[in-house]
Amino acid sequence: MSQISLTFPDGSKRDFDKGVTPAEVAASISKSLGKKAISATLGEAHWDLQWPIEEDARIAINTMADDAPALELIRHDLAHIMARAVQEIWPDVKVTIGPVIENGWYYDFDRAEPFTPEDLGAIEKKMKEIINRRDPVTTEVWDRERAVKYYEANNEPYKVELIEAIPGNDPIRMYWHGHWQDLCRGPHLQHTGQVPGDSFKLMSVAGAYWRGDSDRQMLQRIYGVAFKNRDDLKKHLHMLEEAAKRDHRKLGREMDLFHMQEEAPGQIFWHPNGWKIYTTLQDYMRRQQTRGGYVEVNTPQVVDRKLWERSGHWEKYQENMFIVEVDEEHAREKAINALKPMNCPCHVEIFKQGLKSYRDLPLRMAEFGSCARYEPSGALHGIMRVRGFTQDDAHIFATEDQIAAETERFIGFLAGIYRDLGFPSYKIKFSDRPDTRAGSDEIWDKAEEALLTATRKVTNDIELNPGEGAFYGPKLEFVLTDAIGRDWQCGTFQVDFVLPERLDAHYIGADGNKHRPVMLHRATLGSFERFIGILIEEHAGKLPFWLAPRQVVVASITSEADDYVAYVVETLTRAGVRAEADIRNEKINYKVREHSVGKVPVILAVGHREVEERTVTVRRLGEKQTQVATLDEITAELGRDATPPDLRA
């Protein structure tokens, strides 16, 4: 029998018979490692202890002490154990797929009746029972026809389809947990008893389309979380509870920022506090854009469908547009308009007014553009995904040669703003050419190259989404995360070769001929609505002082301090601080609690002492300790803090 050479993490090499399994390798090293081993890492691959090794490779034996492989195995085995539990309780349920995800796993089932919360309890109980059986896990590679026949005989059509989708050369791997069988790429643990029975929990049931295709069967997906021990599970559940407290929908109510109601789904009623955040942010962005070389414009809300037909939006996004019909009572003939879902066509129309010269490029045209999109009902989410929103939008009309410099310029622009707003790091996703696209390969090469190199100057941490670009050009997405870790696209930068063509924009080049500009769509915050939602969750409502809608409450301890309270409020207001008085007939405890819940960053308490000494007692949000300051000191300090970061000396 031929030999293979395995290289261990310490660099040592040993020869083994070809086809040796990691289980055998581990046992050959020591008896205890043989017992503790749960899997191997072979090169980059996570390798089941039972799989034969056919080639020279680097190998590391994993034990439960190795977090990443241990958690993957635990979660993956639990997916199978859950599927088994479901089929033991309801034999008619058909199984599909069940991958490991962050913190846990899910498994999709086809069952006529919905799973109820009580069902989850029953499944969980059955899972613990299965774990206690300590059934061995075994695996075999089958040939395709045999596997297909097996699943046809067992009435598991989804598995048949999965096998048909496995590429020709890949092994069809069958796994058994005791008698229960599943098609699975592995790896797995050695027996079900290796899964900790006290550190997992089934979380929820939800619908999910078979193979992610909304035209196909809707399955029922059960989500679970799992960890190595009970403490980690508890920590995770506690973290979820804490995250729920940061939910912008909850904080929006508690801080009296906004509300939404049935009559205007997906649209926001901004209250004075929320609108203060919005306008403060908008003022800041306006200054940044002016400094960044943008000109600001404003364009119509209701635009005839003819323009949307020319731009191509009518064909592609009609379903998602708010249509406004003007009937014969108002106009000579019936007209169909749409609320603008985006600003770009209108910006092109401005560009087209008057002849443009190459000397005008790059022309950076910005608009705080209020858009309306008829988003699918299931997509709506607080103020993060809405039907009426305002983008901090801009379109840069440029030559192809300017793409690279403008990309770099924008990334720097965005980075400075995100830093100011408390987001030093964020995800960047890059999407390149899709299969169906406009524009020549040469131009795509150039555009993709420009986006990538510009981005790499800032970071190499770029997530690639091959083929996910828009049909009109490649794009960058700048992604922030909400309280429970959901990703939200905020900033974006997209190259567009198509729209200038469709709407026939041109400029006169140095050669005296007409040329087509390239359009760079870009948004920094994305939409004010979404960004404010993220901002609230990121800071758990405790916004940076300059953005806080209510900055200071001056609270009287005794009514004899009322006049002084008014004086303090006036002094602070004149220094540019948002200050208000609280001279209600309540105890200071009560006032402190109420304004703390309302996330007011600074409470100034004044009683007899302060009136006499012309001071205030300062209590900052989240701090128990108070400090005494003179009115002059605190006015200077808070006046500084209230200044937006770009205006500070």
Added chain:
RNA sequence: GCUGCUGUAGCUCAGAGGUAGAGCACUCCCUUGGUAAGGGAGAGGUCGAGAGUUCAAUUCUCUCCAGCAGCACCA
């Protein structure tokens, strides 16, 4: 849009085939209190909307609307 769940006072929630409750918030009174809820009284609801079953529906059934979770979508 799809699957499931939910919808009762401003908020958080209890309740039940016979006509509605708590805590907080709100209003008034007492209290002038030193850093996360002082005490008392009062007011407040077409039980998401519509239809059906029933002597009787907020409760049961259906349809619609909205919200939540996930999926799909996100120019």
